[in-house]
Amino acid sequence: MHLDVPTLFILVTVVALLMALLVCVMAWGKPASAALWPWALALVAYALSNVLFGLRAYLPWGFSMVGANSSYALALALMLTAVRRFQSAQAQRWQQWGPVLLAPLVFALLYDHYLIRVVVAALLFTTQIAFILAALLDSEHPITGRGRMIVFCAFALLALTLLVRALAIWRGWLDVSSPVESNRWQAMLFIAAMGSVLSMALGFVYMTMEKAERQNFELAMKDMLTGLSNRRAISDVLQAEVARAQRQGQLLAVLMLDIDHFKKINDGYGHQAGDVVLRGVAQTLRSRLRAQDQIGRFGGEEFLLVLPDTGLEGALIVGEALRQAVEATPTQWGAQRIPTTISIGVRGGLVTGAETADTLVAAADAALYRAKHTGRNRCEH
Numbered sequence: 001m002h003l004d005v006p007t008l009f010i011l012v013t014v015v016a017l018l019m020a021l022l023v024c025v026m027a028w029g030k031p032a033s034a035a036l037w038p039w040a041l042a043l044v045a046y047a048l049s050n051v052l053f054g055l056r057a058y059l060p061w062g063f064s065m066v067g068a069n070s071s072y073a074l075a076l077a078l079m080l081t082a083v084r085r086f087q088s089a090q091a092q093r094w095q096q097w098g099p100v101l102l103a104p105l106v107f108a109l110l111y112d113h114y115l116i117r118v119v120v121a122a123l124l125f126t127t128q129i130a131f132i133l134a135a136l137l138d139s140e141h142p143i144t145g146r147g148r149m150i151v152f153c154a155f156a157l158l159a160l161t162l163l164v165r166a167l168a169i170w171r172g173w174l175d176v177s178s179p180v181e182s183n184r185w186q187a188m189l190f191i192a193a194m195g196s197v198l199s200m201a202l203g204f205v206y207m208t209m210e211k212a213e214r215q216n217f218e219l220a221m222k223d224m225l226t227g228l229s230n231r232r233a234i235s236d237v238l239q240a241e242v243a244r245a246q247r248q249g250q251l252l253a254v255l256m257l258d259i260d261h262f263k264k265i266n267d268g269y270g271h272q273a274g275d276v277v278l279r280g281v282a283q284t285l286r287s288r289l290r291a292q293d294q295i296g297r298f299g300g301e302e303f304l305l306v307l308p309d310t311g312l313e314g315a316l317i318v319g320e321a322l323r324q325a326v327e328a329t330p331t332q333w334g335a336q337r338i339p340t341t342i343s344i345g346v347r348g349g350l351v352t353g354a355e356t357a358d359t360l361v362a363a364a365d366a367a368l369y370r371a372k373h374t375g376r377n378r379c380e381h
């Protein structure tokens, strides 16, 4: 099979431009997809680099070579920008733009030194790729999902291709004097590089879609004010735990917590202060629970706690500890401290076959009612 490298150049340019267009269409009018813009620009810079390489016979040689390599460096810099933007983080400026500034200088100086130029280009571009790989692995701004793995593997493959090509030319295994010269091995490496650029573009789009999906899920299941599970999410958890406790004959405790005289807090300090109190109480409660315990905001100033493998006695100990913790943590509001207490209704023990999530919540609610009517700031069952 004859693989014509100039034809491949045209093909990859068209595909890269088409992908850039598609990425733009995806990003258009969606603020959450802001990272896609630099990615689209990167694809354009990559296409430009191919055009400049491909047209070397028709352009002044220096212009074609320096321009193509600089565009390639620019494409990688924009990809780093996109990954960092995706993570809502800042790329280090020298990592981002250093190679782009360096490229025209270095390649102009290496005008007449083909071998050195090939090696320097490979080293420069793999260094840029290393910055991108490090960003993808950055544990301070973690990216989860399969898209990241696709992008990571594609960049690793691109770096490998660049290094293998440079090594092959340096050692004389690959006898070509230009990137557009038709040679079977050069064509293979070219296809590998093209495949990796296309995979990373698709992978990045997939990463963005995964992120949007996660955000939608959070919006549907999280309470925006406190960051806890919302009523729907905690109700789902309770239903699953009730079914599990019934199936396995295990203990289960349900606690209903309610901030005392919350209306007075709102009336006395203002609604915003009320919101801060809600957030503070949520934080205090969450920080004192075991990993397997689940908490959610059930209503205005009401929280529901689900404690698996916990009987009445254990649940009363947990409830009392939470009550004391909230009482000991008044909310700071400007110069003032807002004292806050909670009342708790507990339902704990084995779950009979006749019981449901609703009847357990009703039992905890009845206990909460007793706590409210016997003085508040207490835990009843």
Ligand SMILES: Nc1nc2c(ncn2[C@@H]2O[C@H](COP(=O)(O)OP(=O)(O)OP(=O)(O)O)[C@@H](O)[C@H]2O)c(=O)[nH]1
Pocket (backbone or CB within 6 Å): 225, 258, 259, 260, 261, 262, 263, 264, 266, 270, 271, 272, 273, 274, 275, 278, 299, 300, 301, 372, 376
């Ligand atoms: N700031 C703020 N207030 C809320 C929110 N959701 C509900 N509330 C208020 O919470 C108050 C609840 O008042 P009540 O149901 O009378 O209960 P309470 O004043 O805590 O009285 P007890 O429960 O009997 O101790 C109401 O004033 C609601 O407007 C919220 O998200 N933020």
